[in-house]
Amino acid sequence: MATPAAAANDEAARRLAPRLKALARPFVLLPAAWLLLLLACAVAAPLVAPYDPFHPDLKHRLEAPNALYWLGTDDLGRDTLSRLVFGARTALLASLESVAIGAVLGIGIGLAAGYLGGWLDRVAMRLADVMQSIPAVLLALALIGVFGKGLGNAMLAVGLIFSVSFMRITRAVVLAERERLYVDAARVLGLGPLAIMLRQILPNVAGPLVVQASISLGTALLIEAMLSFLGVGADSTQVSWGAMLETARQFQSEQPFLPVLPGVAITLTVLAFNLLGDALRDSLLPGGPRVPRRAAAVTAARPVADDVGWVEALPADTLLRIEHLTVRLQGPQGDAELLSDVSLHLRRGEVLGLVGESGCGKSITAAAIIGLLPPAARVSGGSVRLGETELVGMDEALARRVRGRRIGMVFQDAVAALSPVHTVGRQLIDAVRAHGGLDARQARARAIELLEMVGVPDAQRRMDDYPHQFSGGMAQRVVIAGALACDPELLIADEPTTALDVTIQAQVLDLLMELRERLGMSILLITHDLGVVADACDRVAVMYAGQMVETGPVREVLARPRHPYTAALLAAMPKGGGDAAVLATIPGRVPPAWAWPQGCRFHPRCPHAGEVCAGAAVGLVQGVRCVRVEGLEPWKGERVLL
Numbered sequence: 001m002a003t004p005a006a007a008a009n010d011e012a013a014r015r016l017a018p019r020l021k022a023l024a025r026p027f028v029l030l031p032a033a034w035l036l037l038l039l040a041c042a043v044a045a046p047l048v049a050p051y052d053p054f055h056p057d058l059k060h061r062l063e064a065p066n067a068l069y070w071l072g073t074d075d076l077g078r079d080t081l082s083r084l085v086f087g088a089r090t091a092l093l094a095s096l097e098s099v100a101i102g103a104v105l106g107i108g109i110g111l112a113a114g115y116l117g118g119w120l121d122r123v124a125m126r127l128a129d130v131m132q133s134i135p136a137v138l139l140a141l142a143l144i145g146v147f148g149k150g151l152g153n154a155m156l157a158v159g160l161i162f163s164v165s166f167m168r169i170t171r172a173v174v175l176a177e178r179e180r181l182y183v184d185a186a187r188v189l190g191l192g193p194l195a196i197m198l199r200q201i202l203p204n205v206a207g208p209l210v211v212q213a214s215i216s217l218g219t220a221l222l223i224e225a226m227l228s229f230l231g232v233g234a235d236s237t238q239v240s241w242g243a244m245l246e247t248a249r250q251f252q253s254e255q256p257f258l259p260v261l262p263g264v265a266i267t268l269t270v271l272a273f274n275l276l277g278d279a280l281r282d283s284l285l286p287g288g289p290r291v292p293r294r295a296a297a298v299t300a301a302r303p304v305a306d307d308v309g310w311v312e313a314l315p316a317d318t319l320l321r322i323e324h325l326t327v328r329l330q331g332p333q334g335d336a337e338l339l340s341d342v343s344l345h346l347r348r349g350e351v352l353g354l355v356g357e358s359g360c361g362k363s364i365t366a367a368a369i370i371g372l373l374p375p376a377a378r379v380s381g382g383s384v385r386l387g388e389t390e391l392v393g394m395d396e397a398l399a400r401r402v403r404g405r406r407i408g409m410v411f412q413d414a415v416a417a418l419s420p421v422h423t424v425g426r427q428l429i430d431a432v433r434a435h436g437g438l439d440a441r442q443a444r445a446r447a448i449e450l451l452e453m454v455g456v457p458d459a460q461r462r463m464d465d466y467p468h469q470f471s472g473g474m475a476q477r478v479v480i481a482g483a484l485a486c487d488p489e490l491l492i493a494d495e496p497t498t499a500l501d502v503t504i505q506a507q508v509l510d511l512l513m514e515l516r517e518r519l520g521m522s523i524l525l526i527t528h529d530l531g532v533v534a535d536a537c538d539r540v541a542v543m544y545a546g547q548m549v550e551t552g553p554v555r556e557v558l559a560r561p562r563h564p565y566t567a568a569l570l571a572a573m574p575k576g577g578g579d580a581a582v583l584a585t586i587p588g589r590v591p592p593a594w595a596w597p598q599g600c601r602f603h604p605r606c607p608h609a610g611e612v613c614a615g616a617a618v619g620l621v622q623g624v625r626c627v628r629v630e631g632l633e634p635w636k637g638e639r640v641l642l
C-alpha cells in the first residue's frame, strides 16, 4: 500500500504535470529557442559575426544580400549580419541592466511597503502614482536629461521606471502573503522582519515577479531601441538595433531592404519575451485559494482578581497570568470590545483548555498574549505577564525574544503554517537558529532530534522533504517540532487537532501530553471540543462573547457546570452510543463583537434568563459569571463526562 509520503509525491507530480505540459507547447518552445539563439549570439558575438561590425567597406555600401555579405551592408558598407549579432548583445545587456535595476529597487521597496505598511507604504504609493501618471518614454527622456545621454544612463532611467511596476506587484502580493499562516508562524518563532521578508515571503512571491521580469525584458528592449533610434541611447561606439533602424530610415529609398532585419529582430524578441512571460504566468500562477489568517493564544501567572473583588490566590509556580485584559477594535462597524476584562492563569506544567463557540474571543486572547493582534485591534487595559515579564506593550525586540523562545505556537492548519517552497528541514533549522547560539551543523542535528522527538519516522531523510509531502498528522508533528525548537515554557495550541481525522487527533493529543510530561512546559489548548478538554486538560476556562464565563478544574466544571452556557456546550456534545436525534443545540448564535448584549451577554440565548439578566453587567464571582447561579442547577440531567 502507498505510504502517505509516496501518495503526497504522486499528488505533487500529478499537479506539476499539467504545468510542465503547458510549458512544452510550440508557443513556448519557439520563443525560448529564439531567445536561446540570441543569447548564444550575444555571448559568442566575436566568433559568430563574419566581420568586424564597425569596419567600413565603402566599395560595397548599401548592398542587398549577396555571397560576400549574406544580409547586405549599410551606408558605410558595414556588414548587416555582424551588426545584428553585436546588436543582440547590446539589446540583451541593456534590457537585463534596466530590469535588474527595476527589480532590485522595486522588490526591495515593495517588500518593505507591503510588510511594514505605515508611512513608508504611503510615501512609496504616492511616488508611484506620480511616476505612473507620466508616459514612460517622456519620463525616460526627462531622466536622461538629468543623468546625461548614453546607453547606461538611458537604461538606468528605464530601470527606475520599471521599479514602479515591480514595487506595485510586490506590495500587492506581500499584502496577501503576510496574512498567511506560515508568516504568522515565522513571527511566533521570533524571526525578525528582515528575515521574514527575505527568507519567508520573497521565495513565496517569486512566481509573479519572474513573470513581470520576463515581460519587462521585452519592454526594456523596445525602449532601448526607441531611445537609440532617437539618438539618446547607444552612441557610435555601440551597435544597436534601434540605431540601425535610424540609419535605415535615412537610406531606405536607396536600399529598401535595410530596415527589414533590425525591425524583424526587435519584433521577434519582444514577442518572444511576452509569450514566455504569458506561459510562465499560466504555469507559475495557478491562482490557488489563500488560507485565511488565524490568530494565536496565551497564558499568565500570580493572583487573578475578578471584577467584583474576588481574588483567587495563585500558586507560586504560576507561569502565565492575564488580569483584566481588554482588547478593542476600530473596525468598519465602529469601536468594538473584542475582549472584556479577561482574567486567567496557568501554572508551570499545567494544561488549560480555553473553550467556547466560534467568535467568542479565544484566538484574540492568544494573539494578545504573543503580541500579534490584528492591525486595527489594541490592548486597552489589563496585563499579561509571563513569569515576571509584562507582555502588554512590549516592544518588537522583546516580543521577538519572547515568541519562539519562551512561547511556542501550534496552529490548526499545519500545512498552511509551513512555507510551501522550503524543505521541512530548512524551516526547522531556521526556527532553531532564530535565537542564535548554534552553527549550521549543530542546528541540523537539533532539527533532526526535534523531528525524532515528535515521532516523525526516518527523520534524517524527511528533512529534505517539502510540506506537501507530509500527511496532515505528520505536518502537525513538524509544526509542533518547530514550536519546540527553543524549549518554550508555554505552548499555545490553537485547535491543533481540528483539521485531523479522529485517530490522528488522538495521536497528536497524546504527543502533546507526552511532551508536556517530558519537557515540563505549560499548554494553553484552544478548542471547541469538550471531549478534548476532558482528555487532556487540568483546568478549563469557558469564554462567551469576549468574556470568561466560567473557570475551574476540569473535573468540577464538566461534572457540575454552573454557568448555563457551559451546561449548554456540554449538552450540545455528541453522546456516544446514544440517539443522535436527541443532540441539543444552543438556540441563536454568538453575536458579533460590536453587538454584545447589555447585562449578561448570554441572556438572549439562555433558557434560565430572567429580567435581572438584561440589566447591569455581570461580574465573574468565584469562577462563574451568572447572577442567577445560586438558584440554578444547570448541570441537572446533563451527561457527565468524567
Ligand SMILES: Nc1ncnc2c1ncn2[C@@H]1O[C@H](COP(=O)(O)OP(=O)(O)OP(=O)(O)O)[C@@H](O)[C@H]1O
Pocket: 329, 331, 338, 356, 357, 358, 359, 360, 361, 362, 363, 364, 365, 374, 591, 592, 593
Ligand atoms: N482580524 C479581525 N478583525 C476584526 N474582527 C475580528 C478579527 N479577528 C477576530 N475578530 C472578531 O473578534 C471576535 C472574537 O474572534 P476570535 O477569532 O478570537 O474567536 P474564536 O473564539 O477564536 O473563534 P474561532 O474558534 O472561530 O477561532 C469575533 O467577534 C470576531 O469577529
